Amino acid sequence: MQIKSLKLIGFRNYLELDLEFSDSKTIIIGKNAQGKSNLLEVIQILSHIKSRRATKDAELINFEMEEAVIRAVASRHCEKESSDDVAIQEEKQISLLIRKSGRRTLKINEISKRPKELAHNIFSVSFMVDDLEIINGSPSKRRDWMDSVISQLDYSYKDDLSKFEKILSQRNSFLKDLAEKGKYYYRDLNQALKDQLDIWDDMFIEKANILSTKRVEFIGKLEPSVENAYRNISGSNINLKINYLGSQLSKESLEESRAKDFARSYTNIGPQRDDVNFKLNDTLAQSFASQGERRTLTLAIKLSELQLLKEVHGEYPILLLDDVLAELDEDRQDFLLDSIEPETQVIITTTHLGKHLEKWSDNAQILEIEQGRVISNSSLVA
16 A cells, blocks of 8 residues: 555645655655654545544644645556456555544545545554554543554554544443433433433443444454564563453443442443553563563564565555654664565655665665745665
8 A cells, every 4th residue: 555645735734735645655844843744644534534643624724824735646556357367456545634623524536425525545554653552542442452453454443443432432321311311320210310320321332232242352363463573573472462452342331330330420331431450471561561561562463464464464564663763772773674665655754764674675765844835756776
């Protein structure tokens, strides 16, 4: 899979940009706050629908503009019907209009689509400095990480997640309404309200169990790949375990949580509260791993994401590396760059080329960014 071209109008600090990606390797060089990460953010939006950095669409639009336009041309290999068939490239032209109101307009190959149909046209794996929070951060960071990866692996997951979140919001609103009416215990409810709560409970359990099942399956597929990558990077024979800290819900488990739910006016168990932990030789990485071990584990996770997406979709996703090399020591930098398969399109941002990128950058496209403009576009030829 490759991004072949990108056109931006009014996106972040880019008033207007036309960019062709001429090589599978692209290195974007520039000082901080010049717009390097904004280019990667565009590809993240095309892959995941939403931005990791913005809470609302208005933040994506240049302050001089009322709306932003993203146009991209992407290509991917079509599956061959038999071994004798010649592989062909399927090209997609994607046009996304973003408004400050949050309303979007999407066209794919000039055909109007619902905005949520943006998903599964482009696949990418991002490795950024804040990805270290997969290990160090709050449970919500790990849930967001799981949801973003599974959404690219499973076409139905994003829809499952959206339905679950709506039901969770409605159940929480119901609990809040009960509290405002002075009903703080299940025994305070009349039969009609009990029946209504039962309906929300049944819907919540059904959708919650779909999500937790898919998360457990994902962790099961990811764990051996992460362990193997960790051993290769560290040169150790460490045992790694990734545990999903959640379980299937039942009427009984939700009933046991009712006292707390009523007291707090929100749902206290379910996938919205679940977590993941990582253990190295039975030691909890979040609490006891060194910084080096946490960086190694994060790198192993990202390389495993690449492999999983390759297995599911038949080709490597686009790899986005945002100033992450500065967070890795020389050995880990070398391992990461040496691990990138030749057919993988990789886009790296950095403040300077550095000796490791110089070694790796044969046949790479080099872009220099300054204040939302490409001031230099060249190639380093081996």
